[in-house]
Amino acid sequence: MSIIDQTIEWFGEPNRWSWTDPAGVPYRTVEHLQFSLLALAISAVLTIPPALWLAHYRRAQFLATSAVNIGRAIPSFGLVILFWFLASRLEVDTTFWPLMLALVALALPPLFTNTYAGVIQLEQETVDAARGTGHREWQIMLRLELPLASPVILAGARVAFLQLVATVAIGAIVNDGGGLGRYIVDGFALGDPGHGEILAGGIAVVVLALVCEGVFALVTRWVTPRGLAIQSRAETRS
Template identity: 75%
Template structure:
């Protein structure tokens, strides 16, 4: 039996399309997305307000540049293993928390650096005009700089989310979850008989990543104020 036949056979197994059984692709997809979205939201809550504040007052430029470099240098697998090892060393539950912390660390740099870059490149004349009409500093940040920087911020969120989606699959190596990556890890554990499961799991992760990319394109069109386009900036990740 070739690998295609093995994959088709695996996909046709009982409960493979169940929403409630752990063997089901829908169940694992929801698990994958829940962890990915949670990680992105937590990272956004930590990174965006801090970067918005620092960029408004033109502080933390070195921190923003460092975030870019860190984001490009951090090895995803190394982070997952590191936090799993630390959690197991200190008798902390390793089922979700180590992977969640690793995903958070991966998502922070692009969100922080893109928010900072987007706010810094807002035209000073626009900010001064709003200030002249009586806007307070917090109003300038939330009602002027944040909307104008939204294309760059969303580009950073897209980079962060796709990296997180890919890393959740890797996380299946060290925890019982791992979303769709569970199939890849379990397939390797079966040896030659798991080739179909490995291929199906890999295809599922790729399809999910493509769907997430398309979803972010729609979200960007919906959230970005009309007339704004994504500006070019060497510190922004897109």
């Protein structure tokens, strides 16, 4: 049986589209998204407030620049294995924390960098005008800089989230759940008969990543201030 036939047969199994059976693609997709979204939320809470504050006061520019290089240098698989090793040595639950800590560490650099860059690139005259009308510093950050920088921040969140989706699949090696990556790991364990399951798991991860990319594009369009969107389209046409 060819790998294509194996994949079609795998997708056609009766429990493959169950929301309650761990063998079901919907069940594993929800599990995959839960890990990815939780890691993104934790990273955003840890990163966006300090990055917004530092950018507002024009501090830690070197840290923002270094975050890009750090994010590119960190290997996803290496982080997962490192945290799994540390958790096993410390007798901590290895089914959740190693993968979650690795995911958060991977999401921090792009979120921090894009938040900082999004605020820094705003015209200083706009900020000075807000001060001139009596706005306090925290009001300027939350009501002016954060909304105007939101497209850049969301671009960082999109990059981070797609990396998280890919890493959750890798994390199935050390995680009992593993999301859609569980199919890939189980397929390798089966040997030749599991090639169809490996391909099916890969297809599922790719489709999920593409859907998430589209959702982020819609969210970015929705949250971008109307005036900023009109200006961006005008600049693109010119």
